Amino acid sequence: MPLDGSLQRLRREGHIVVVGASLAGLRAAETLREEGFSGTLTMIGDEPQEPYDRPPLSKQVLLGKVPADHTALPRRRAIDAQWRLGTAATGLDLHAKRVHLSDGSSVEYDRLLITTGVRARPWPNELEADLDGVFVLRTVDDATRLHHRLKAGPRRVLVIGAGFTGSEIASACREQQLPVTVAERGAAPLVGALGAVVGEVAAELQREHGVDLRCGVQVTGLEGDQAGRLRCAHLSDGSTVEADIAVVSLGATRNTEWLAGSGLGAGPRGIACDAGCRAFDVRGIVTDDVFVAGDVARSPHPLFGYQFLSLEHWGNAVAQAEVAAHNMINSSADRRPHVWTPSFWSAQFGVNIKSVGVPPMGEEIIVTQGSLSDRRFTAVYGYRGRVIAAVTFDQAKWLDFYQRQIEQAAPFPPPYPSVDRRPDGMRPVPAGFPDPSLPSHGPTVTLSGHSPADRRVSFTPMRA
Amino acid sequence: MTSVALLHRITDYANRADPYPLYAELRKTPVVQDEAGPYVVSTYWEIKELLHDPRISSDARNLSPDAPRGPAQEEDPNLPPTFLRLDPPEHDRLRGLANRPFGPPHTPRRVHDMRSELGEIVSGLIDGFRDREGGDGIDLVDTFAYPFPVTVICRLLGVPREDEAHFHQWADTIAASLDPVSAEDREARAETTRQARSDLALYLAGLIEERRKSPRDDMLSAMAAGHGPDGQLSPVEMISTAALLLIAGHETTVNLITNGMLTLLRNPDVLKRLRDDPDLAVPLVEELLRYEPPVQLLPQRTTLTDIEIGGTVIPKGASLWLVLASGNRDPQRFPDPDRFIPNRPDNQHLGLGSGIHSCFGAPLARLEAQLALTELVRRLDNPRLLEDPPVYRQNAVLRGPRHLNIAFDGLK
Numbered sequence: 055m056p057l058d059g060s061l062q063r064l065r066r067e068g069h070i071v072v073v074g075a076s077l078a079g080l081r082a083a084e085t086l087r088e089e090g091f092s093g094t095l096t097m098i099g100d101e102p103q104e105p106y107d108r109p110p111l112s113k114q115v116l117l118g119k120v121p122a123d124h125t126a127l128p129r130r131r132a133i134d135a136q137w138r139l140g141t142a143a144t145g146l147d148l149h150a151k152r153v154h155l156s157d158g159s160s161v162e163y164d165r166l167l168i169t170t171g172v173r174a175r176p177w178p179n180e181l182e183a184d185l186d187g188v189f190v191l192r193t194v195d196d197a198t199r200l201h202h203r204l205k206a207g208p209r210r211v212l213v214i215g216a217g218f219t220g221s222e223i224a225s226a227c228r229e230q231q232l233p234v235t236v237a238e239r240g241a242a243p244l245v246g247a248l249g250a251v252v253g254e255v256a257a258e259l260q261r262e263h264g265v266d267l268r269c270g271v272q273v274t275g276l277e278g279d280q281a282g283r284l285r286c287a288h289l290s291d292g293s294t295v296e297a298d299i300a301v302v303s304l305g306a307t308r309n310t311e312w313l314a315g316s317g318l319g320a321g322p323r324g325i326a327c328d329a330g331c332r333a334f335d336v337r338g339i340v341t342d343d344v345f346v347a348g349d350v351a352r353s354p355h356p357l358f359g360y361q362f363l364s365l366e367h368w369g370n371a372v373a374q375a376e377v378a379a380h381n382m383i384n385s386s387a388d389r390r391p392h393v394w395t396p397s398f399w400s401a402q403f404g405v406n407i408k409s410v411g412v413p414p415m416g417e418e419i420i421v422t423q424g425s426l427s428d429r430r431f432t433a434v435y436g437y438r439g440r441v442i443a444a445v446t447f448d449q450a451k452w453l454d455f456y457q458r459q460i461e462q463a464a465p466f467p468p469p470y471p472s473v474d475r476r477p478d479g480m481r482p483v484p485a486g487f488p489d490p491s492l493p494s495h496g497p498t499v500t501l502s503g504h505s506p507a508d509r510r511v512s513f514t515p516m517r518a
Numbered sequence: 519m520t521s522v523a524l525l526h527r528i529t530d531y532a533n534r535a536d537p538y539p540l541y542a543e544l545r546k547t548p549v550v551q552d553e554a555g556p557y558v559v560s561t562y563w564e565i566k567e568l569l570h571d572p573r574i575s576s577d578a579r580n581l582s583p584d585a586p587r588g589p590a591q592e593e594d595p596n597l598p599p600t601f602l603r604l605d606p607p608e609h610d611r612l613r614g615l616a617n618r619p620f621g622p623p624h625t626p627r628r629v630h631d632m633r634s635e636l637g638e639i640v641s642g643l644i645d646g647f648r649d650r651e652g653g654d655g656i657d658l659v660d661t662f663a664y665p666f667p668v669t670v671i672c673r674l675l676g677v678p679r680e681d682e683a684h685f686h687q688w689a690d691t692i693a694a695s696l697d698p699v700s701a702e703d704r705e706a707r708a709e710t711t712r713q714a715r716s717d718l719a720l721y722l723a724g725l726i727e728e729r730r731k732s733p734r735d736d737m738l739s740a741m742a743a744g745h746g747p748d749g750q751l752s753p754v755e756m757i758s759t760a761a762l763l764l765i766a767g768h769e770t771t772v773n774l775i776t777n778g779m780l781t782l783l784r785n786p787d788v789l790k791r792l793r794d795d796p797d798l799a800v801p802l803v804e805e806l807l808r809y810e811p812p813v814q815l816l817p818q819r820t821t822l823t824d825i826e827i828g829g830t831v832i833p834k835g836a837s838l839w840l841v842l843a844s845g846n847r848d849p850q851r852f853p854d855p856d857r858f859i860p861n862r863p864d865n866q867h868l869g870l871g872s873g874i875h876s877c878f879g880a881p882l883a884r885l886e887a888q889l890a891l892t893e894l895v896r897r898l899d900n901p902r903l904l905e906d907p908p909v910y911r912q913n914a915v916l917r918g919p920r921h922l923n924i925a926f927d928g929l930k
Contacts, residue, residue: 423572423606424607428607430610454567454570470822471822471823473572473574473606473822474572474606474607
């Protein structure tokens, strides 16, 4: 591979800074070394821990099956990095090519990779959020504290928001025989991510496992006792739930505040980047030296009309980090696009849920294999006559096929017979997604329009 | 079409020792209809795709009436079909119930907990080589690769030790019937096979009943006890499932172990590496499953509708052969595919299948092969092949040496 002088110098003695030392940051660093980058590598992370894995936090860690400090990410190789852990990035100077840090120092870079991810959206009322017993779950510290409190045997746990994280927390509580109330603003759990048809199955699962599930309600207030401990929650239907623990699971916020005023195309929806993971600036011009990967990125996807797509998916973080790292140290002709088909999984109430594609784009849904009533099925989402997504409950081994159907824009409803097609899988029905502009737990895949400079949170009509 | 002759040559016993050049020929046309009728798929990505395709059935009832039957492994006509030959939802129900006492999530430690017992069986069998030291060698198949997995499956199911000899007998007879042979031979053997199958079924029925009354920590007891809301296996389903596990559980593992030792003896540098570094056994067995898979091809799939793949339309109801061993040597997927590289990276081989029918006993088979090969190379001093290639079994599907005669200077 012919490299010009400056690229060779970058690879040999350049300085690459990675802001965000979690899954995407670590995998990118490993890829950089794997591909021969021998310069200086600095890893900046606001959490004090070395990179760790988050999916177990709402599952095995809450159950006490895995101690919270045993979730460190396995290393693929040594990365020989200078670690600046427990230090948050506070600003970016694109002209001086410097990242400013919370300890007052700054770091210069030749190439910058931003993998700052997301954080849990906090309870909006700060006084109530400060009550003892009110939690969010995103970090290993969150998980440790919550696990201890669950072990102590609370009277009742209130989970606010029945997205994937909220549902997994409820599942972990029930597995420990703890009384749980789940309050969800939407019509059913998972409704934002998978629609009402599948959400209804999730609701039945929860109720069968003894969850006190309340849908179509909002928590209007959290009330503490005189010692500042959570006592109860007030719901919009006028009822009250006595609980000493509340876990706020209202989705995530992108960690982009530190980039305010930097000139980068960053905002509440994430940082816009091209398919090669290069960040856009606010003028919509792509940068050459700033790259983005993981949950904080939003990038255009050819399968979905080149709309910018934000994904809070483990597999996406890894794939995008690898592409970003590769592109950071290669010339434009050798760069690769990030065209990952969204996919995610969840384990809750004894069921393995997996999905590919972008379910919230789906207008209709059809059960192609198995049946909803068995809680064991494959359902396909259709958008304008083509397959756009699929979800499986305990049938993950078929997903590869449906992923190809999505990638080939195969016709919807599927015109072919398949094994285990049931009578109730003969006709598509409306998928039942709520209006995405309504705040809820939120989907984990979001299409966010065509503008790289989108700095506002606004509903982009998906079915215009 | 040249491929017509190819398929015939692949099943031809004369090519049993090395079918791989033929597979390379076959891959020039990823999907091809053979003269005899079946559509043969030989390239990695196409096979992988079909293994996950819900338009593909494993149930012979979906074959069109005029489609040719593959060299199917016969099952007992008096028992219900096993999950190997069924589609969901029946497949999922039977396999799920069979898996309950075998693997995660309900029994995550079953295989792990057998480790020390497996080690003892291996040691015992190798100790038995002692009286043959320095002599005219041993047949590794008869003395080791065959008795080891049969003993293991007996322990797993819960067959009492004093009955293991019967079990070996029935297993031998039934296994022999799986080799496609000439019509006369088959006729002559049919009665013996029927008898063995019915004796085995009768025996299993009795044992299951016994375990139901006084359960122990084994799979038959767990199956007989049944659990939870998913219901349980009916008595005949239990018998057919247990018989399937018995046959499938050793017919394949014997080949894996024998192919493994053959490959190691042909690659002395790798043998030495394994001896120096027993941890190499884990990736080495994966490479073995790629390089010399015990199940060479899956001959019993059919299409529920017309399917286009690799530029060919396979019509509904066609018989489909998926040549796993060929996909495993596909240069489009594996660099340098004809080299045995024990620590090969990115080794997503097809040796245990893929999709819902992927090998049920995979964790056990892997552990058996890892332990067996590690111990054989550790304990045999200067092992060497007495003939190469060895004598192969007839079977083109479950391919492996019938005998593997080796010599060695001593035992550690």
